[in-house]
Each structure stands twice: as structure tokens, then as C-alpha cells.
Amino acid sequence: MPVSDPVLEAVGALKVFPGVTALDHISFALGQGEVHALVGENGAGKSTLIKVLTGVYRLDAGEVRYRGERMDFTSPLQAQRAGIATIYQEVNLVPQMSVARNLFLGREPRGRLGLIDFAEMRRRASEILHGYGIRPDVRRPLGSLGLGSQQMVALARAVQADAQVVIMDEPTSSLEPREVDRLFHTIADLKAQGRSVIYVSHRLEELYRICDHVTVLRDGRLVHTGPLAELERLRLISLMLGRDLQQVASEGLTRFGGRDHARDAPAVLSATGLDREHVLNGVSLALRPGEIVGLGGLLGSGRSETAKAIAGALPLDSGQVTVEGRAVPSGSVGAAIRAGINLLPEDRKAEGIVPTLSVRENIVLAALPRLSRAGIVSEAAVDRVVETFMSRLRIKAAGPGQRAGELSGGNQQKVLLARWLAMNPKVLLLDEPTRGIDVGAKAEVQALIDDLAAEGLAVLLISSDLEELVEGSERVVVLRDGAVAGELSGDDVTEEKIMAAIAGKSDD
Structure with a gap:
């Protein structure tokens, strides 16, 4: 459905990097006073599109239009001055400066002689931030605050700068529930004022709660745009992953014919109640010798973080990892390696x-x-x-x-x-082991993984490719928002049921 009089749009946007087409003639339109979800898996083109809209990248073809006029932003500062503000997942303010200075940077209140009125700046900063539910000492360095509070300062700065378009990239990743509610209230206020929001998030519940429209990107291409309320969650997931639901059902894909002897063997690795604030919420799983267990879920569901926690690369708030019954200290890569755990990282x-x-x-x-x-x-x-x-x-x-x-x-x-x-090793954690390699090499790596499991190695296979998970795994643990959303085994390991688990739907 075309947007009438869009406030910000990309038309036929083409962006090419050496060997990669990051945006393949994409068109995107943001209406005035709407909240527009921008979704897609890793490498879909979301970040590139945002950087094109905000002047970080220049297009190779196509154009960006703002308020009906063609724009050729040469820097994020130029886009910001035009009224387009971006709030990144990693707060891009100045941590050494005070909270008040960050809030008013470039717009400081000044006295009669043109000097900065620090007292007035601190007073106004405190007043503004109280409205966002945080009460910091605005004289303290921004970096002394928690990530959630820093994120709220960045949001307050964008709003106070009178931005007409606010781009939010995973804005709730570091927020507490009450802070999320405050953020959503602020978004509703922006919408009521006629301002527009581009909202990037992997959390489907948030998208359906606050967004009006959705644009889905995959592999640098536009695959869908339209009202979000008209798109079922399962259909949205299938568009993001590139798997048609009817095709999946008709194919009747079955899993790789597993190694039955592994089912009754005691677990070589047990991860119990893995918890890390804002990242993991009580994740538990077990791996047996000779078994390949798939770990599925959308980007940001906690897949890589689970592997890193098991491998000691991500310290835990609570939870326990054991290998052959012996505890492995949290946050110690060396201890994990000595215990027999090795991680092949995604990047x-x-x-x-x-x-x-x-x-x-x-x-x-x-x-x-x-x-x-x-x-x-x-x-x-x-x-x-x-x-x-x-x-x-x-x-x-x-x-x-x-x-x-x-x-x-x-x-x-x-x-x-x-x-x-x-x-x-006794346990091998493989995070996207076939991403970015050609078809022949992919088949060789997959065959090697099967051979290693047949020799008794326990394997955790993380993949965004549902077909790879189904054909290569004997069990699949599905994550959603940092928690286990379901575990499938036997004939239940199908693409359709994995997507249903991701969407939070049962078989009924």
C-alpha cells in the first residue's frame, strides 16, 4: 500500500560494496505520524538502509527524498540538522561529558554575554529527564549511568532537538520493563505530534504493539511492505527467513537420520538456567556424545549469546555449565577450553x-x-x-x-x-558455520559436522537456515527473546514447527 505524501523515502536505492549488493534497488516510504517497523535477519540490509537515509553512505543509484525534496546528505550531522535523528543500540553520545551537556550538546542555553548558562542547562536537563522516568545527577558523566538510562538520554536528546523523524535501532535491548513502557509512551506522544518513527527490532511483541506499517528486507532486497496488522506473525517470520509456509508444508522436509545411540547416553554438557540481564533468561539445554542439537530463533533471540555463555566468552549473572558433571567457571574461556568446549564464532x-x-x-x-x-x-x-x-x-x-x-x-x-x-574437544559449538561460503564448501562442512558427531563429538549447531537445522539436527531448541520457546525432536523437527515456535504458536 503506497504511502501518501511520505515524510522520508528511498526510491530505487542501490548500494554496492566490493562483492556484495547491500541494497538492491529498494524503495521505502515513511508516512507522517506513523511508526514503521524495519525488519530482517542479519545481512538483510537494514543497517545499510538506515545509513543511506542518514548520510553515512552515499547511494550508487536511486535517491533519498525528505519532505518531498531530493536530498543528498553527506553526513549524519547534516541529516540531523534537517530533522532526522538516529538512536543506535550502542549509544553514540559522549560518555565523558555530563548528562546535561550530552542532552544539550550544540544547543546549550546561553546568558547575556553568550556564555553557556550551566545552572539553567542543569535545571532544564533534570526537568526533562524526570519526564522520562529517570532522575540522575545531571552533573555526572553520562558513562557513569546504566545503559538503559543512557538510552533514555539519547531519546530525550532526539525529541528535544525537534526531530521530525526518529530512527530507533533496537532501542529496548538495554531497557528494564518500566523503561520500555516509558519509551512506548514517548513514541505514542511523537506520533500524536505528527512526528514519524522508524523502529528496528527483533522482538515481535514490540512490533505488533506499537508499529503501524512494516517493511521486510532479505538479502538486500525488499520482500514486503504494508500494514503490520494485516500480517500474521507466522507469515512475517516466513518472509524474514525466506521460507514459504505452504512450500514448507508440502515439502514435508524431514530431519537428518540421526544417531539413535546418542539418545540414551548421559549428557556430556549441561547448561542450566543461563541468565544474563537483557540477554538470556534462564536458558537450559543438554548435549549428548555423538548428537547434533540445533539452536534456532530469529536474529537477537539469544543464539550467539547462549553459545558464548557456554564457551565462557559471556559472563553470566546466574546459571551453570557442566561438562561430564564438572562445573565450568562462568566467564572463563580458558576454563571452558580446558573442559573440552570449543566455539566456532559467527564472525x-x-x-x-x-x-x-x-x-x-x-x-x-x-x-x-x-x-x-x-x-x-x-x-x-x-x-x-x-x-x-x-x-x-x-x-x-x-x-x-x-x-x-x-x-x-x-x-x-x-x-x-x-x-x-x-x-x-568434547563439545563443539558452531555459530553459523556455513554462512558466507559457496554451495560446494557448504556441503563439505555439513558432511564434516556429521562425521564429527558420528565419532562421538557433541555438537551445538546454530543456523539461520531452517533447512540446515532440520536436515542436520536430531533435536532443535528454539529461542525467543533470550528464553527457550520450545524444544523439538524426532518427527517434530520441521521448518513449519520451528517457525511456529519462534512465533509463539502451538500446534493446535
């Missing part, structure tokens, strides 16, 4: 592979202490390990001395797998 470039090091160095990076005596590394032992895993995983490289950053994405993923397999 292999930022958190995994060291591109400037050779394939050889990357493979043995974690195993060096085991390959040395009295602090002296055995080069012969290193060569044996590298040769073994390059052969077993069929890593295609000019040789072990080639830089890892020069390999294809699939071969980089295999190098990371080799690194952790060299540690003889």
Missing part, C-alpha cells in the same frame, strides 16, 4: 581467523601449549598436526605457509574447525 573474520598469519599458524594457534616442552615448540609435532587436519578437512591452499586471509571463505572456516579439532 570468523573479527573473532576467529587471523588473516595475516599462515594457515599453519592459525591451525595450531590454540594447541601450541600442548605442542611444546619447557616453552619450546616442537616444529615436528606442529607439522604433523597441520598435515593431518589439512588433509582430513581437505583445506585448499597453496601450502601451509599461505596467509589464511587469502583463502576462500569456506577454506577459512575449515581452518578454524581444524584449530579446535586439534584441541581434541
